[in-house]
Amino acid sequence: MTARGILFPLLAGLLAGLFFVPASGAESTGRSGVPRLVFPLIAKTALWDNYGDPRGTHSHAGIDMENPWRAPVVAVEAGRVSYADSSLGGCMLYLYGKSGTMYLYIHLNNDLTARNDNRGGCVEDVTFAVPNGAKVSAGEQVAWNGDSGDANGNPHLHFEVHPNGGTDSNPFQHLKRASRPLFTAKLGSQFSLGLRGKLVAAGAGAIVVEVDRVRHYPGGSWLEIEKRTVELSYSPDALLDPSLTSLISVARRELKTPLAITAYTAQAKTTTNAIIGATGALSASRISATR
Numbered sequence: 224m225t226a227r228g229i230l231f232p233l234l235a236g237l238l239a240g241l242f243f244v245p246a247s248g249a250e251s252t253g254r255s256g257v258p259r260l261v262f263p264l265i266a267k268t269a270l271w272d273n274y275g276d277p278r279g280t281h282s283h284a285g286i287d288m289e290n291p292w293r294a295p296v297v298a299v300e301a302g303r304v305s306y307a308d309s310s311l312g313g314c315m316l317y318l319y320g321k322s323g324t325m326y327l328y329i330h331l332n333n334d335l336t337a338r339n340d341n342r343g344g345c346v347e348d349v350t351f352a353v354p355n356g357a358k359v360s361a362g363e364q365v366a367w368n369g370d371s372g373d374a375n376g377n378p379h380l381h382f383e384v385h386p387n388g389g390t391d392s393n394p395f396q397h398l399k400r401a402s403r404p405l406f407t408a409k410l411g412s413q414f415s416l417g418l419r420g421k422l423v424a425a426g427a428g429a430i431v432v433e434v435d436r437v438r439h440y441p442g443g444s445w446l447e448i449e450k451r452t453v454e455l456s457y458s459p460d461a462l463l464d465p466s467l468t469s470l471i472s473v474a475r476r477e478l479k480t481p482l483a484i485t486a487y488t489a490q491a492k493t494t495t496n497a498i499i500g501a502t503g504a505l506s507a508s509r510i511s512a513t514r
């Protein structure tokens with residue numbers, strides 16, 4: 224066979240690969256059809272694989288994640304929600320994702336007062352942040368974390384993934400590669416953020432901050448999140464701490480000694496990209512050195 228004879232089938236194979244478009248879209252993760260998720264919790268969360276652990280007579284059908292009592296729980300993809308409850312699961316929420324995947328959120332809040340009173344039932348504004356049957360977008364708050372059902376006294380989210388609406392499968396890989404939300408708000412609503420952390424790179428109209436605390440305005444309070452880097456653009460008229468001016472008004476570079484800073488974003492409309500802190504989605508209007 225000539226060299227050309229070998230090359231041609233190779234090329235044909237490559238081209239065939241190039242033109243193959245998976246039906247479920249570029250974001251899907253292989254055959255399961257589960258898209259890249261938005262992580263269901265905002266507050267700092269220790270994630271480990273406890274799917275399949277023995278639980279009495281059955282094996283664990285989801286992943287348990289500890290989170291503060293009444294911390295926000297968000298939609299992992301766009302879809303429609305449905306309320307449910309049971310004695311073991313307590314207050315539960317089904318999310319029927321646009322991808323065809325069904326997600327189950329269990330042990331949501333059932334307390335009416337600041338005590339573990341179990342008097343709230345499983346209702347909107349106590350348990351759920353949206354009406355039964357509501358259409359939600361990825362990153363929108365759907366519920367509050369809690370300890371209902373057999374989790375009483377031990378607030379955590381039990382989260383299941385059911386590809387194509389079938390039996391449960393291990394959520395761990397999906398959660399591991401999920402986009403972490405910085406905050407939650409209704410799409411289109413006005414927001415701004417306070418971001419605390421370390422300035423690790425700066426210059427050319429952007430800063431990169433290793434963020435560990437976020438505050439959502441209006442109304443929020445400082446929340447500890449999983450440490451992650453966020454890139455923020457800033458406009459020439461942004462208010463800068465004088466000590467930062469020389470760092471920022473040059474070509475972009477990494478900082479040898481990261482600086483503790485607090486950045487505030489300009490008022491903007493909530494988008495899914497802003498919620499997950501995607502590059503280009505957030506713009507700083509004020510950056511101060513944290514002392």
Ligand SMILES: [Zn+2]
Binds near residue numbers: 381382
């Ligand atoms: Zn569980």
